[in-house]
Amino acid sequence: MKTLFLITARGGSKGIPKKNIKLFNGKPLIQYSIDLAKKFAAEADICVSTDDAEIISIVEQMGLHVPFVRPDFLATDTASSYDVVMHAISYYESAGVFYDQVVLLQPTSPLRKEIHLRESLSLFDADTEMVVSVKEETDPSYLLLEEDEHGYLRKKYQLSYTRRQDVPVVYMYNGAIYIYAVSALKKKAPGQMTKIKKYVMDAYSSIDIDTPLDWEVALLIDAHKLNQ
Numbered sequence: 001m002k003t004l005f006l007i008t009a010r011g012g013s014k015g016i017p018k019k020n021i022k023l024f025n026g027k028p029l030i031q032y033s034i035d036l037a038k039k040f041a042a043e044a045d046i047c048v049s050t051d052d053a054e055i056i057s058i059v060e061q062m063g064l065h066v067p068f069v070r071p072d073f074l075a076t077d078t079a080s081s082y083d084v085v086m087h088a089i090s091y092y093e094s095a096g097v098f099y100d101q102v103v104l105l106q107p108t109s110p111l112r113k114e115i116h117l118r119e120s121l122s123l124f125d126a127d128t129e130m131v132v133s134v135k136e137e138t139d140p141s142y143l144l145l146e147e148d149e150h151g152y153l154r155k156k157y158q159l160s161y162t163r164r165q166d167v168p169v170v171y172m173y174n175g176a177i178y179i180y181a182v183s184a185l186k187k188k189a190p191g192q193m194t195k196i197k198k199y200v201m202d203a204y205s206s207i208d209i210d211t212p213l214d215w216e217v218a219l220l221i222d223a224h225k226l227n228q
Contacts, residue, residue, distance in 0.1 A: 001101055002045075002099050002100050002101075003041065003045065003099060003100065003101050003103055004088065004089070004099040004101070004102045004103070005037040005046045005047070005102075005103045006049060006085060006105070007030065007033045007046070007047065007048045007049070007105050007106075008049050008050075008084050008085075008104065008106060009048060009055055009107050010050060010052065010079075011050065011051055011054065012052075012075065015210055015212065016209070016211070019107075019108070019209065020107045021054065021055055021058050024219070025222060028058055029108070030048070030055065030107040032109075033105040033106070033107045033109075033110075033112075034046065034059065034064055036105065036114060036117060037103075040117065043064055045099075047066075047067060047088055047092075049068075049087070050069070050075075051069060051070040051075035052075075056069070067091065070084065071087070074087055080189075081104070081178075081190075082185075082189045085102055085104060085180065086185065099182055101124065101179060101181055103117070103121070103178070104177075104179075105177065106176070106208075108175060108208050109174070109176035109206075109208055110218060110222075111204065111206075111207055111218060111221060112176040112201075112205060113205060116133065116176065116201055119199060120133060120179060121179065123197045124179055124181075124197070127195060128196075129181050129184035129193040129195040130178065130179065130180050130181070130190055130196045131177070131179040131196070131197045132173055132177065132178050132179070132198060132199070133173070133174050133175075133176040133178075133199045133200075133201050134171035135172055135174045135201055135202070136170075136171060136200060136203075137171060138164055138167050138169065139167045139168060139170045141157050142157065142159040142162075171200070174201055174206035176205070176206060176208070177199065204221045204226045205227040
């Protein structure tokens with residue numbers, strides 16, 4: 001099965017300026033995803049999709065060629081990951097290179113490990129449309145409150161649970177690993193897929209850096225080796 005490892009890294013980060021190339025423990029954040037991909041694929045099968053000249057320069061200093069500049073319309077706050085993935089697939093197919101699956105690695109998960117990706121890949125088979133990494137969540141919906149028309153709080157959902165230990169375990173995407181069948185992507189967006197397998201990661205490794213607080217928490221987890 002021919003696999004494209006796609007690392008998406010647009011330049012416009014508002015929460016943390018230049019987040020994808022900011023040094024995290026001495027390395028640009030994006031390097032963690034690149035180093036991981038190199039453990040599984042030849043450099044020709046690793047693609048950084050970015051619109052940013054500085055990101056391109058730093059990635060190529062690492063010895064990885066950036067094959068294209070992502071179009072501006074795919075680098076906005078409203079551009080979807082699906083469109084970015086399909087753009088990359090189309091680029092390679094126009095050059096005569098056809099992939100069976102795409103592994104999407106977002107730079108914002110620096111604590112993701114080789115074993116996580118290896119075990120996720122092992123879950124993928126011919127019937128699977130998508131494998132995605134998740135973290136366990138105890139369903140908080142029974143605790144959610146909303147304000148009524150009089151300004152008073154009330155339960156949003158009238159559920160019977162009163163103790164957290166009685167609530168069934170549910171899962172949330174953690175943003176670390178997405179593996180797609182290209183044939184499925186050509187028919188529908190990931191949100192429409194039904195043959196999805198989960199790969200459960202621990203809470204520490206699941207940190208997804210979006211805010212300055214996330215950054216500090218990730219540094220703390222890494223410094224104390226809490227995800228070992």
